[in-house]
Every structure is written in C-alpha cells, then in structure tokens.
C-alpha cells in the first residue's frame with residue numbers, strides 16, 4: 414500500500430468521491446474554454462475608453478516631461494515592478510526610476526477598488542516583503558485597501 418493510501422485508511426477513508434470531484438473540475442474547466450478566446454473581450458477604446466481614465470487623480474494634474482538618464486527604468490508600479498526595484502536595490506542599484514501611468518503605486522490594487530475586492534491567496538504568501546517591512550496583515554485574506562497601502566509602504570521603503 415502507498416503512503417498516501419495508508420494515511421487515508423488511518424483517517425477512516427475519504428469523505429468525498431475523487432472521480433466525481435475530478436469530473437466537476439473538468440466540467441468547470443470546459444465552461445471556460447471558449448472558441449472566441451481573446452475575441453470575447455471588449456477593447457476599452459472609443460465608447461468604452463473612459464473605463465481606462467484614472468479617477469483617483471486630479472485631471473488637471475500635469476508636469477513637465479523628464480529627459481534625464483537613469484541607470485534603470487522600471488515600467489509599472491504593481492507588485493512586479495515593486496519587487497523588481499526592491500531586488501535591484503538589494504543588488505546594489507540605486508539610480509532607479511519607476512514609471513507608472515497611475516497616480517500612485519499598487520497596480521492591480523490601485524485600479525481595483527470595488528467593494529469587497531480582496532486577494533484569494535493567503536495574505537502571508539501573497540503580500541511581498543512582509544518580513545522586510547515588519548508588517549503583519551490584518552486578515553487571512555487581505556482586502557484591497559490594505560494591499561494598496563502595503564504597495565505604497567514598499568515604495569516608500
């Protein structure tokens with residue numbers, strides 16, 4: 414008997430039908446496979462273009478463009494860009510510029526602020542650099558405002 418089978422027997426057997434569970438997974442997967450693939454999505458242009466406006470900044474806010482040189486430019490201030498910057502600083506690079514079209518850091522968590530939005534991977538795993546920033550998430554699954562604030566905390570640090 415395999416180790417897994419041994420454990421299952423010790424626990425008094427399974428309380429679910431693995432074949433039925435697998436069939437359910439496959440049925441759910443099939444629902445999401447569509448012939449129109451990417452064509453199913455609406456381009457946020459023309460009548461829909463206002464969906465990509467940034468509602469969190471003063472529309473009148475502009476500043477002069479910069480034409481200087483930096484050692485490293487990172488495009489995007491979401492978790493990807495923030496982590497790249499953090500690791501580059503660890504590696505000894507200091508002349509780093511992050512370029513972000515939004516009004517602040519956070520990426521996904523800057524843009525998505527609908528009520529109840531939260532992560533679905535446990536906060537301790539999902540939120541980057543918790544130990545480095547000595548921050549303990551408030552919930553097992555963090556709500557969007559906390560994740561946005563943590564993004565800004567990373568950026569400030």
Ligand SMILES: Cc1cc2nc3c(=O)[nH]c(=O)nc-3n(C[C@H](O)[C@H](O)[C@H](O)COP(=O)(O)OP(=O)(O)OC[C@H]3O[C@@H](n4cnc5c(N)ncnc54)[C@H](O)[C@@H]3O)c2cc1C
Pocket residue numbers: 488489490491492493494512513514515519520521522523525530531532533534535539
């Ligand atoms: C409600 C919700 C829950 C989620 N939960 C989880 C979870 O639990 N676990 C998980 O792993 N993932 C989760 N995600 C996915 C989430 O998007 C990623 O985890 C992660 O935040 C993506 O980071 P990113 O830096 O790759 O991209 P983004 O966060 O999208 O950041 C990209 C940034 O680049 C900027 N940008 C793009 N193009 C340009 C340009 N040309 N010039 C300047 N700036 C530009 C954008 O404005 C944006 O701020 C969730 C997403 C949502 C919406």
